[in-house]
Amino acid sequence: MKAKNSIWILTALLSLSGCAKNDQEEQELAASDATALVSYYSFDAQNADDGISGCDGIPFGDVKFVTDTPSGTGYAASLNGYKTGFINIPYNVFAGKTSYSIALWMKDFDFGTVISAISSDGPRADFPSFNVASYSKFYLRSRYDNWNDTPDFEYDIFNLKASGWHHVAVTCEPIDVLNHAKRQLYIDGKLVVSDTDAVQAYYNVHGYAEDIITKVQMGGNRNGDYAQCMTMVIDNVRFYLKAISPQTVQELYKGKM
Numbered sequence: 001m002k003a004k005n006s007i008w009i010l011t012a013l014l015s016l017s018g019c020a021k022n023d024q025e026e027q028e029l030a031a032s033d034a035t036a037l038v039s040y041y042s043f044d045a046q047n048a049d050d051g052i053s054g055c056d057g058i059p060f061g062d063v064k065f066v067t068d069t070p071s072g073t074g075y076a077a078s079l080n081g082y083k084t085g086f087i088n089i090p091y092n093v094f095a096g097k098t099s100y101s102i103a104l105w106m107k108d109f110d111f112g113t114v115i116s117a118i119s120s121d122g123p124r125a126d127f128p129s130f131n132v133a134s135y136s137k138f139y140l141r142s143r144y145d146n147w148n149d150t151p152d153f154e155y156d157i158f159n160l161k162a163s164g165w166h167h168v169a170v171t172c173e174p175i176d177v178l179n180h181a182k183r184q185l186y187i188d189g190k191l192v193v194s195d196t197d198a199v200q201a202y203y204n205v206h207g208y209a210e211d212i213i214t215k216v217q218m219g220g221n222r223n224g225d226y227a228q229c230m231t232m233v234i235d236n237v238r239f240y241l242k243a244i245s246p247q248t249v250q251e252l253y254k255g256k257m
């Protein structure tokens with residue numbers, strides 16, 4: 001009987017030790033993700049200022065700040081694409097980076113660009129670019145010279161477009177020395193797409209990508225022609241310079257952050 005009790009106690013201790021280890025790993029991941037956050041646009045001050053690194057956005061056209069938010073507090077940004085509403089960020093935190101994440105809340109969106117880097121060298125160097133297709137799919141372009149190629153991934157969102165707030169997160173990270181990349185899409189805290197095909201995701205294109213990719217936009221279409229803008233309401237937009245963990249995505253979704 002004593003032997004059985006000893007085995008049970010040992011098993012319980014090992015189990016508790018494993019839990020403690022998992023908790024510690026999750027805390028370390030959360031700390032790493034928090035450190036990688038480089039830009040955060042809460043819109044709560046009724047502007048597009050960046051609360052982290054000072055990469056402040058500039059609203060153009062019809063952009064309003066509204067009290068309809070995921071958490072019920074603060075403000076969100078409402079971009080009217082029909083009246084050329086978009087937010088221009090005259091910096092590019094993604095330049096030269098192969099690992100990143102974009103996370104935000106969205107509602108009442110139609111089709112066009114959600115978030116995109118904008119290049120002074122034409123659309124072929126605009127990356128990352130996260131978009132909504134006219135045929136109701138999210139899609140991502142994460143690599144140079146794929147303007148005319150198929151997107152890195154697509155995901156059907158027809159039922160999301162008119163159903164209130166949704167949390168959306170995109171992550172990208174290299175998986176080998178050849179800069180092949182793993183891209184993931186989370187919606188409302190759940191992983192819905194994971195693409196690990198051998199597709200280049202490098203950013204130092206011909207050695208000058210940092211120079212030609214000059215800014216990031218919320219809403220304006222990827223080639224810089226602002227006549228085609230995206231209608232949407234967005235809140236709590238975050239840029240990270242790493243692929244954030246599923247735990248962090250869950251925290252952002254559940255906490256409505």
